[in-house]
Amino acid sequence: MPWWGRERDGIEQIQSGGPPFGQIRILVVGDSGVGKTSLVHLILKGCSIAHPRPTVGCAVGVKHISYGSASMSSNNLKGDGENDFFVELWDISGHDRYKDFRHLFYTQINGVIFVHDLSQRRTKASLQNWAAEIASTGTFSVPLGSGGPGGLPVPYLIIANKTDISSNQRHASSGNLVDVARMWVEKQGLLSSSEELPLIDSFPGSSSLLAAAKEARYDKEAVMKFFKQLIRRRYFPDEQPAPSPWPVPPVPNSEHLDNQFYSSFRVDKPVLHSQRTYAHSYSFQRFSETRSDESDSSKLEIAEINY
Numbered sequence: 638m639p640w641w642g643r644e645r646d647g648i649e650q651i652q653s654g655g656p657p658f659g660q661i662r663i664l665v666v667g668d669s670g671v672g673k674t675s676l677v678h679l680i681l682k683g684c685s686i687a688h689p690r691p692t693v694g695c696a697v698g699v700k701h702i703s704y705g706s707a708s709m710s711s712n713n714l715k716g717d718g719e720n721d722f723f724v725e726l727w728d729i730s731g732h733d734r735y736k737d738f739r740h741l742f743y744t745q746i747n748g749v750i751f752v753h754d755l756s757q758r759r760t761k762a763s764l765q766n767w768a769a770e771i772a773s774t775g776t777f778s779v780p781l782g783s784g785g786p787g788g789l790p791v792p793y794l795i796i797a798n799k800t801d802i803s804s805n806q807r808h809a810s811s812g813n814l815v816d817v818a819r820m821w822v823e824k825q826g827l828l829s830s831s832e833e834l835p836l837i838d839s840f841p842g843s844s845s846l847l848a849a850a851k852e853a854r855y856d857k858e859a860v861m862k863f864f865k866q867l868i869r870r871r872y873f874p875d876e877q878p879a880p881s882p883w884p885v886p887p888v889p890n891s892e893h894l895d896n897q898f899y900s901s902f903r904v905d906k907p908v909l910h911s912q913r914t915y916a917h918s919y920s921f922q923r924f925s926e927t928r929s930d931e932s933d934s935s936k937l938e939i940a941e942i943n944y
């Protein structure tokens with residue numbers, strides 16, 4: 638059996654029989670305990686992990702996804718216009734003991750997933766430091782023409798975790814979209830965010846991470862679109878992304894935003910429903926010198942995950 642066909646912990650088996658067409662590397666970063674390992678496990682396995690151990694240095698998980706491209710149809714391995722790609726998820730420990738060494742893992746990065754814990758505001762603020770650290774010490778595959786937060790020159794995705802335990806707090810809401818809308822309003826300086834949310838540091842025993850992850854806006858569709866965006870950037874830069882079904886409002890003036898990190902994160906079309914069935918889109922990361930084929934691909938459609 639070829640090496641890519643072995644079933645190993647955290648590594649999915651390639652079903653097509655052919656070798657992978659390519660690989661992209663994504664860092665998953667954020668402060669210790671925000672839920673990075675839990676998220677990676679959810680992405681890889683589609684289910685929760687009951688008691689994740691603190692990551693030692695870095696753990697790499699590999700997800701296999703198929704990507705279809707017009708330019709692959711004539712020479713693709715599967716014969717259906719699609720080929721297999723490996724998505725490497727480098728889960729970087731957020732513990733301070735690795736702070737001086739973790740830059741060793743910042744090599745040939747295609748994208749970054751930032752994770753923060755909604756019940757601990759400081760974990761959101763520190764994403765700026767993470768971005769600056771990666772930008773200053775990392776090496777990048779297919780870097781953008783200009784940097785984003787902290788000078789980060791690759792696309793990124795922000796995942797706000799643990800809404801389940803922050804939702805009991807003062808600012809929290811009954812639905813995810815309301816939380817998103819509140820965060821957006823706070824960005825505009827229209828709402829005070831000075832009050833720290835209390836720390837609650839236990840995973841609810843009666844609730845699975847999957848349920849928690851749904852609460853926390855982990856969105857399978859958005860994550861897969863992010864992966865495919867990165868595959869396209871690396872391997873098919875000339876291809877145009879599919880047009881977005883969503884109207885694009887003007888970008889808010891970044892001078893009015895109190896946080897550079899969130900200046901590139903905005904709700905395109907918030908649709909507030911009382912129930913949890915919803916759809917809207919975000920825009921992530923609009924750089925001034927971003928190529929035109931990336932402007933649409935930076936929009937990510939959000940919907941609830943269903944496994």
Ligand SMILES: Nc1nc2c(ncn2[C@@H]2O[C@H](COP(=O)(O)OP(=O)(O)OP(=O)(O)O)[C@@H](O)[C@H]2O)c(=O)[nH]1
Nearest residue numbers: 669670671672673674675689691692731799840849
């Ligand atoms: N309530 C709640 N707890 C969560 C959620 N996601 C993860 N946790 C818990 O948070 C704790 C830390 O999760 P990890 O996934 O290990 O966090 P990490 O960011 O990988 O931490 P480091 O390895 O130290 O960097 C664990 O006890 C998880 O069970 C969530 O959505 N809600």
